[in-house]
């Protein structure tokens with residue numbers, strides 16, 4: 110059982126604060142939460158909205174159906190009222206000049222004035238919301254004490270009670286399941302994964318929607334003893350991270366598509382110098398500036414080969430906040446174990462949606478640095494940074510750590526010592542050494558997650574953040590006895606093939622679901638396996654596909 | 669105490685032209701490191717791409733020969749990772765002032781403790797003689813057949829105006845003086861920029877050994893390098909009126925590391941003690 114509340118208004122009206130407070134209250138009450146943001150790239154005006162789904166079981170995606178609208182302006186009512194469920198309601202301040210059947214006009218601003226702070230009108234609205242859902246006020250003052258100083262906490266509480274008294278119960282009460290969840294978004298989960306896995310240096314240049322990662326890490330800088338540096342541009346950001354990694358710390362950088370484009374030459378630098386590096390691309394719709402605050406999965410084809418020349422790499426797409434946490438830590442280990450570039454793909458939807466999930470298990474996180482010691486080089490020999498080995502991975506020494514041994518890395522083609530060479534033979538050996546690691550990475554890959562009916566007729570394939578919407582669509586279709594299953598890829602390069610080949614043999618129809626125009630996963634699958642997707646559900650309007658769109662398209666176009 | 673200078677010798681075959689000004693810089697650098705009693709493993713030299721940028725191959729210290737224009741950011745990352753490393757950038761004028769111009773601006777602002785030696789031959793050497801940011805206006809090159817149309821970049825006045833805490837100029841043909849300037853720059857706490865005039869025997873037929881020799885003069889013993897106004901005057905002296913060499917401007921300033929509590933008075937970042945469970949407490953932010 111779950112409900113969906115939409116809070117809408119123009120930028121600067123306070124919908125973020127209101128939604129934070131409301132989601133925190135609901136979460137603390139013991140409900141599961143799924144909060145997603147739809148906002149414009151502007152600081153004032155326009156139309157923004159946030160949706161909070163809450164209920165008794167874990168929620169994996171946003172819903173297009175609304176139970177309650179909190180409208181901070183007239184626009185919100187007009188844009189969203191069509192999506193209200195039959196029993197749905199709208200609340201807004203009495204001063205807003207709008208009318209609709211199921212609308213409660215409340216004296217929220219008046220209450221705020223009487224309480225003595227015009228900003229608490231949103232809290233009065235929260236009071237009314239809680240009453241509509243028959244949720245008791247018990248313990249909410251404690252949350253206010255955490256959010257505000259004592260005077261403001263009191264005023265908020267007064268406003269909450271006054272709002273509560275304005276209205277009658279309306280929705281059926283659902284008992285919360287008081288569980289010990291955490292409520293976190295994708296960017297924060299990446300940052301926490303990086304922290305746990307021992308990232309000591311993060312350099313980046315602000316770019317929506319990736320900035321949240323840097324912001325969270327910056328808040329923990331002193332407590333964790335790490336350094337977060339705002340670079341002068343993305344080229345500096347990635348080169349600083351490469352320098353720091355070369356010098357021996359776990360380093361990472363992150364950006365969105367535009368910044369990633371600027372980094373491409375340096376991806377090759379990490380590749381040829383065999384410097385471990387994790388780069389996260391939090392995608393937004395491109396090309397160029399595109400839609401800065403919206404979502405898309407259109408960088409997959411690009412990141413698979415980004416950089417001139419050929420280098421080994423691993424590409425992992427993140428499917429949920431929980432996945433983001435564990436996969437970031439895994440990426441950091443893989444980068445160091447094989448001395449390769451690992452690219453993480455997220456997007457605005459995942460970066461910003463907030464979900465309640467099981468607390469992270471920090472005992473599951475390991476740190477494998479793969480750094481060699483003095484025993485890897487003989488006393489009277491020069492250290493060879495690019496020593497040819499069976500696996501292609503050379504013992505990696507850290508500069509300055511071993512007396513009389515120096516480490517030389519080079520972006521030119523080089524010999525085993527790191528010196529420039531144009532020898533055809535050495536070039537061939539070095540290319541093979543590096544590309545061997547691409548083969549080795551296949552040992553690390555994880556199969557996509559399978560969801561749905563045991564022997565499906567229709568197989569959906571997707572990757573990354575569409576995990577939640579696809580999961581919910583599959584559940585709905587399965588509940589109507591439609592035999593659908595889905596493979597949601599996390600690792601995309603090297604592409605895991607086993608499950609795909611197994612299911613492809615059995616099903617009648619394969620449908621790729623992606624947030625891009627060209628069907629980039631389908632292309633990759635065809636390239637790597639020869640398997641052709643029969644149908645595509647593609648969306649590139651900057652808004653995340655929801656379960657109902659998938660459900661309806663399967664019924665209308667696939668069945 | 670000095671380090672045996674032979675420890676800095678590299679076995680790599682040198683690809684510079686005979687008579688290249690880079691040799692003077694390389695030899696002076698070895699001498700400076702040796703006289704400062706630095707050991708090869710304590711030093712990291714980063715470079716970009718160009719003839720000058722090949723220097724890390726010709727000296728036995730740690731080296732990171734990165735991308736064209738990107739010599740500085742890896743140096744910054746490495747210094748943050750391990751503040752005990754002596755980090756030096758050796759790269760060309762095209763690399764430093766052209767392709768990598770943005771990085772100089774912002775690392776002067778960071779005042780991070782690295783030394784930046786610009787091998788300024790006033791030309792693009794490796795790519796065969798195109799104009800560089802410091803090529804004189806009007807000078808004919810392999811590309812600018814009618815002469816360079818744009819004004820030259822003045823690294824000295826630029827650095828002083830940004831508040832660079834150490835700004836110097838030296839000449840690859842005066843080794844003793846160059847060693848002195850290098851030592852001061854390496855010892856300096858903060859971002860030290862040294863523009864080293866260096867003839868390119870193959871592609872710059874104007875700024876030859878002789879051209880420089882006839883013009884450079886050492887700053888007077890009484891010259892006060894902490895006086896910004898005087899420094900600006902010196903920064904604009906160029907050409908036939910004489911080219912001052914020496915420490916032109918110097919200022920005491922806190923460095924990036926001083927300003928960063930996680931680095932200052934802490935062991936270097938590479939020695940940071942960390943276990944994944946240490947981050948468990950951060951989950952409190954999400955309850």
Ligand SMILES: Cc1ncc(C[n+]2csc(CCOP(=O)(O)OP(=O)(O)O)c2C)c(N)n1
Pocket residue numbers: 717718719720721736759760761762763764787789791792793794795800
């Ligand atoms: C991104 C990029 N652009 C251009 C080049 C070609 N390139 C290599 S070195 C160089 C200029 C070299 O001039 P300078 O930095 O002054 O060094 P010098 O060779 O004179 O020592 C250029 C343009 C390159 N390697 N990479």
